Amino acid sequence: MDLAKDIRACRLCAARFAATATAHEPRPVVWFASTTRLLIAGQAPGARVHASGRPFTDASGDRLRDWTGLSAPEFYDRTRVAIVPMAFCFPGYNARGADLPPPPLCAATWRARVMDVLPQVRLRLLVGGHAIRWHLGLRDVTAAVADWRRHSENGIFPLPHPSWRNTGWLTRNPWFAADLLPVLRARVRAVLEAP
Numbered sequence: 001m002d003l004a005k006d007i008r009a010c011r012l013c014a015a016r017f018a019a020t021a022t023a024h025e026p027r028p029v030v031w032f033a034s035t036t037r038l039l040i041a042g043q044a045p046g047a048r049v050h051a052s053g054r055p056f057t058d059a060s061g062d063r064l065r066d067w068t069g070l071s072a073p074e075f076y077d078r079t080r081v082a083i084v085p086m087a088f089c090f091p092g093y094n095a096r097g098a099d100l101p102p103p104p105l106c107a108a109t110w111r112a113r114v115m116d117v118l119p120q121v122r123l124r125l126l127v128g129g130h131a132i133r134w135h136l137g138l139r140d141v142t143a144a145v146a147d148w149r150r151h152s153e154n155g156i157f158p159l160p161h162p163s164w165r166n167t168g169w170l171t172r173n174p175w176f177a178a179d180l181l182p183v184l185r186a187r188v189r190a191v192l193e194a195p
Contacts, residue, residue, distance in 0.1 A: 004030045020092030031055050032082035037191050039124045041131040042085040044102035050090035055083040063162035069185035086130040123191045128161035
């Protein structure tokens with residue numbers, strides 16, 4: 001796929017990344033195919049993903065795979081699951097060691113083009129605030145996730161980010177695990193197993 005090759009070669013943010021506390025080179029992590037039925041729209045690769053070149057190869061990925069009910073081989077099957085973050089590269093850390101947000105230039109440059117080459121997508125998982133804002137135009141993550149039943153009618157599940165930083169959110173919102181996750185797992189399975 002030429003688009004995937006073009007994204008892997010992207011260096012638009014090289015100067016931005018060189019100026020971060022991590023002073024790293026761009027390494028776009030591209031994970032999609034035109035046959036995928038499930039889209040996982042994330043935020044941006046973290047440092048571990050930057051090193052591995054595979055999306056969600058960290059504790060967040062373990063939690064997200066649990067949420068979806070997918071095994072690692074299913075999750076990483078590009079022919080069935082597209083993992084398309086709002087920025088394809090690790091944005092780096094600031095001087096205090098905090099994560100930098102995904103550069104908007106990445107989504108502005110690539111996102112619409114990627115969505116155009118995914119005609120088979122039947123279910124979209126919007127993981128975290130950046131993905132929820134881009135796809136739904138909503139700023140309040142809790143309100144978007146709480147309205148999951150309405151969004152799921154359109155084949156969309158807004159989700160909090162599966163980071164350990166959101167463990168408190170998960171504790172304060174037990175309905176997420178009790179009500180949303182069983183439905184999410186069933187929908188993921190149905191989409192991937194449909195003829």
